[in-house]
Every structure is written in C-alpha cells, then in structure tokens.
Amino acid sequence: MPLYCSSLRTQVPCVPKHTVRYFNKFLSPNYVGFKGFSLFFCVPQSERQHKVAHPIVSLSKFDRNYSSSASASASSIMADQKRMDFVSSMESKYSKELDVAVRVVQMACFLCQKVQESLISKSSSQVQSKDDNSPVTIADWSVQATVSWLLSESFGSQNVSIVAEEDVLSLSKADAAGLLKAVVNTVNDCLAEAPQFGLQGPEMALGTSEVLEAISRCNSNGGPAGRFWALDPVDGTLGFVRGDQYAVALALIEDGEPVIGVLGCPNYPMRKEWLSYQHRYHRIISKLTPPTSESWDKGCVMYAWKGSGEAWMQPLIQGNKKLVWPNSARPVQVSSIENPELATFCEPVEKSNSSHSFTAGLAHSVGLRKQPLRVYSMVKYTTIARGDAEVFMKFARAGYKEKIWDHAAGVVIIQEAGGVVTDAGGRPLDFSKGIYLEGLDRGIVACAGAKLHEKIIRAVDASWDSSSL
Ligand SMILES: Nc1ncnc2c1ncn2[C@@H]1O[C@H](COP(=O)(O)OS(=O)(=O)O)[C@@H](OP(=O)(O)O)[C@H]1O
Numbered sequence: 001m002p003l004y005c006s007s008l009r010t011q012v013p014c015v016p017k018h019t020v021r022y023f024n025k026f027l028s029p030n031y032v033g034f035k036g037f038s039l040f041f042c043v044p045q046s047e048r049q050h051k052v053a054h055p056i057v058s059l060s061k062f063d064r065n066y067s068s069s070a071s072a073s074a075s076s077i078m079a080d081q082k083r084m085d086f087v088s089s090m091e092s093k094y095s096k097e098l099d100v101a102v103r104v105v106q107m108a109c110f111l112c113q114k115v116q117e118s119l120i121s122k123s124s125s126q127v128q129s130k131d132d133n134s135p136v137t138i139a140d141w142s143v144q145a146t147v148s149w150l151l152s153e154s155f156g157s158q159n160v161s162i163v164a165e166e167d168v169l170s171l172s173k174a175d176a177a178g179l180l181k182a183v184v185n186t187v188n189d190c191l192a193e194a195p196q197f198g199l200q201g202p203e204m205a206l207g208t209s210e211v212l213e214a215i216s217r218c219n220s221n222g223g224p225a226g227r228f229w230a231l232d233p234v235d236g237t238l239g240f241v242r243g244d245q246y247a248v249a250l251a252l253i254e255d256g257e258p259v260i261g262v263l264g265c266p267n268y269p270m271r272k273e274w275l276s277y278q279h280r281y282h283r284i285i286s287k288l289t290p291p292t293s294e295s296w297d298k299g300c301v302m303y304a305w306k307g308s309g310e311a312w313m314q315p316l317i318q319g320n321k322k323l324v325w326p327n328s329a330r331p332v333q334v335s336s337i338e339n340p341e342l343a344t345f346c347e348p349v350e351k352s353n354s355s356h357s358f359t360a361g362l363a364h365s366v367g368l369r370k371q372p373l374r375v376y377s378m379v380k381y382t383t384i385a386r387g388d389a390e391v392f393m394k395f396a397r398a399g400y401k402e403k404i405w406d407h408a409a410g411v412v413i414i415q416e417a418g419g420v421v422t423d424a425g426g427r428p429l430d431f432s433k434g435i436y437l438e439g440l441d442r443g444i445v446a447c448a449g450a451k452l453h454e455k456i457i458r459a460v461d462a463s464w465d466s467s468s469l
C-alpha cells in the first residue's frame with residue numbers, strides 16, 4: 001500500500017486532526033517511549049484520499065499545546081485523551097456546518113466581488129439608503145438571500161434559523177422594483193456557480209417571490225436557547241461602497257454561545273503593509289504589477305469552531321477553479337508581541353462608530369506608540385487573528401447597542417487563534433440576549449494576549465470617568 005510520509009514540523013495536508021494530535025503527543029522529542037520514531041510518521045495513501053474533509057494541520061502548533069515531558073504522569077495523559085475525545089466529538093458535531101458555512105461564505109465573497117467591481121466602475125446608483133441612512137447595496141440583500149437559500153437547502157429550512165441584518169420591507173416597496181430585479185438576477189447568477197463551490201444550486205432560476213422569501217426567512221431574534229445562524233451579509237458597507245475592506249460574517253450560535261465563526265474578507269491583503277493603505281492604491285499597484293494567477297495576493301476566508309484551539313484561513317476561489325477541501329487552508333495564530341511599544345492597535349475607520357480620541361488616550365497610557373490601523377468592518381478581527389495587529393478597540397457613543405452579527409464570527413476566530421475578546425469591563429460578550437450585545441460594558445477590547453488585554457482594561461477604568469463617553 002503506498003504510504004504518504006511527511007517530516008515532522010511541516011504542514012501536513014489531508015490528515016485527520018485527531019490522528020495528528022495523537023501521533024504528535026508521542027512524537028514530542030521529550031517523550032522517551034517513541035523517541036526513535038520522531039522523524040517521520042506515515043499515513044496510508046488510501047486514508048489520505050478518503051479523509052480530506054479537514055484542514056491542514058500545523059504540527060508545530062500542537063507541539064506547543066500538547067507536548068508531554070518525559071515525566072508526564074498517567075493523569076496528564078488521561079487528561080490529554082479526554083481533551084482529544086472532546087475535540088473529536090465536537091469536530092464531528094460541527095463538521096458539516098463548518099464545511100457548508102465556509103463554502104457559502106466563499107460564494108458570498110464571489111458575489112460581493114462582482115458587485116463591488118461594478119459599483120466602482122459605474123456610478124453609485126446601486127447604493128440605496130436605509131432608514132438609518134447607511135448605504136445598502138444590491139450585495140447586502142443578494143448575499144442574505146443566497147446564504148439563506150443555501151443553508152436551507154443544506155440543512156432543511158425547518159432546521160435553519162437565521163438572525164441577519166437586512167429586512168425585506170424596503171426591497172418590497174413599489175419604487176424598489178428595479179433594485180429587486182437586480183437582486184434576483186445577482187442571486188441567480190451566484191447560485192448558478194454553486195457546483196464550483198461544492199454546493200447544489202437550484203434546478204431552475206429562483207423567482208422574485210422565492211428570493212424575497214429567502215431574505216425574509218432570516219427573521220429569528222436569537223436568544224439563549226437552541227441553534228441559530230447570525231449573518232452580516234456585508235459588514236462595513238461603507239468600506240464596500242468605497243472599494244475598500246468589508247467582510248461577510250457568518251456564525252453559528254448554540255445556546256447563546258458562538259460555536260462556529262466564518263469571516264470572508266475579499267480585499268484582505270496578504271502583505272499586511274497594504275492594510276494601512278486605502279484599497280485604491282492597492283488596486284492601482286495590482287494593475288501595474290498584476291499578481292500571477294497562482295499567487296495569493298488578497299482575499300481570504302477565516303474560520304474556526306469553538307474549542308478546537310485552531311483558526312484557519314483559506315484563499316478565495318479564483319476564476320473557475322473548483323473548491324476542493326481543504327482548499328490550501330493554513331492555520332493562523334495571533335501575534336506573540338506583548339510589548340505595547342511594538343504592538344499595533346486597530347479601530348473603526350469612522351469616528352462616529354468609535355471614539356478615536358478616547359482610544360488615542362488609552363493607547364498613550366498603555367504605551368502603544370504606533371499609529372492606529374483604521375480598517376473597516378470585522379476585517380479588524382481577521383487582522384488580530386492573523387497576527388497583523390495586536391489590539392482592537394471599539395468605543396461607540398453612549399446609547400449605541402452593538403449587534404451580535406457584527407461580532408459573533410470574529411470572536412470565535414480570535415479566541416481559537418489564541419486571543420482574548422471581552423467588553424471593556426473584561427467580561428465575555430453575551431450573545432444570548434437577542435439581536436443586541438445586551439449588558440456590554442462600555443466597549444469592546446480584543447487582544448492577541450492576556451497581558452496587553454489586562455493593561456488596556458485597567459487603562460479604560462483609569463480614564464473612563466474623565467472621558468466624554
Ligand atoms: N453609531 C455607531 N456606532 C458604532 N457602530 C455602528 C454605528 N452605526 C453602525 N455601526 C456598526 O458598525 C459597523 C461598521 O463597522 P465598524 O464598527 O468596524 O466601523 S467602520 O466601518 O470601520 O467605521 C456597522 O456594520 P454595517 O452596517 O454592516 O456596515 C454597524 O453595524
């Protein structure tokens with residue numbers, strides 16, 4: 001039987017994670033029992049071909065988490081075994097949901113990219129105004145319809161409950177007929193590509209009523225019990241219409257806790273320096289020196305499930321390539337920088353969304369010296385999870401209530417990548433109270449590590465009373 005061998009500390013595609021963890025525990029250089037076996041391990045080719053549903057695995061990460069010392073006691077081995085069993089059971093519990101959610105977000109990114117291209121090249125006639133005057137585009141409704149339709153097809157509509165940002169009212173008005181037509185066409189164009197993403201599209205193009213129904217089905221109010229999906233079809237609408245950063249955010253929330261987080265970031269640059277530039281410059285440079293078709297220049301989908309201790313990033317599907325799992329996924333980890341002088345903090349672009357002056361004071365008091373990185377949308381969560389910045393702070397004006405779909409996916413991803421996310425009082429965000437993060441204390445603080453986090457929480461307390469927030 002042909003064997004697939006891989007040297008230790010390289011990334012191993014197509015190996016079931018629990019198998020790697022199991023081997024890795026014994027392959028630790030300190031583990032005397034199997035020391036002579038520590039250079040290679042082998043997996044039968046047939047197993048490799050059949051068990052490809054999981055992402056690639058970084059052995060070095062598991063070394064860090066799971067290495068046993070020579071004096072490892074039987075009880076710590078048992079604890080490891082228990083954790084392995086827990087991880088395996090959770091893995092099988094969420095594997096279909098994760099697989100479908102990542103594919104669906106890939107499709108949503110594909111849709112958004114097309115709409116954003118046409119928005120930038122045409123005028124802004126495709127931008128509508130919602131009651132709260134924020135711009136909303138064809139993409140918002142089209143993504144919501146597409147995601148809702150695909151989740152219902154994959155799990156059965158009776159099993160799918162979705163909390164999402166857009167409502168169907170403004171789209172159903174008589175004067176929105178042109179917009180509705182554009183949404184129906186965009187949804188059908190996207191769903192026609194479903195097989196490329198490993199999903200099944202409709203046999204016939206969806207009619208207007210089916211599209212409206214898919215959008216309006218996202219009418220769950222969340223809450224503390226059961227399962228629901230939280231969707232922000234286009235988070236960072238301003239970034240989207242400006243041709244800049246935005247995200248498609250999908251999370252599965254179970255009994256009030258986000259358990260799966262998937263974030264599509266179509267404009268995320270692989271070279272982190274580009275995050276500080278307006279996306280316009282990136283586009284110009286890309287035109288002058290176009291990336292090769294194989295290079296991973298920008299755009300990713302990040303994902304994680306709670307309790308796995310892993311977060312992953314895969315490239316967006318390009319051209320008419322097929323999504324073959326795990327689609328070159330790479331593990332991501334938060335930065336190891338603890339020194340505030342070396343750390344970068346990111347925050348919302350719009351000062352109406354978060355007080356820039358308050359965060360500047362906090363930054364100064366904890367010794368953060370670098371210029372803030374202002375990035376639209378939940379891409380800020382991606383920035384921390386990937387290790388491209390160390391701190392994310394958001395302090396909205398008093399009275400603003402944060403919504404669960406603006407944070408759920410990012411929280412799971414940062415936590416599984418090794419970071420910390422809390423409110424400004426140091427408490428976990430509460431996703432169990434409906435569509436808002438009720439009881440949020442002052443603001444949101446996400447950090448790569450606990451030390452930085454603690455410093456910032458202390459600084460908030462010290463300066464809050466003198467702030468005008
Ligand atoms: N006044 C106010 N204060 C705080 N937050 C607000 C406010 N208004 C809106 N929002 C929400 O912020 C989402 C935009 O993302 P950010 O908060 O990261 O801001 S920014 O786009 O970088 O400026 C944005 O998400 P989208 O509506 O999906 O763009 C909103 O949910």
Ligand SMILES: [Mg+2]
Nearest residue numbers: 232235236406
């Ligand atoms: Mg949003």
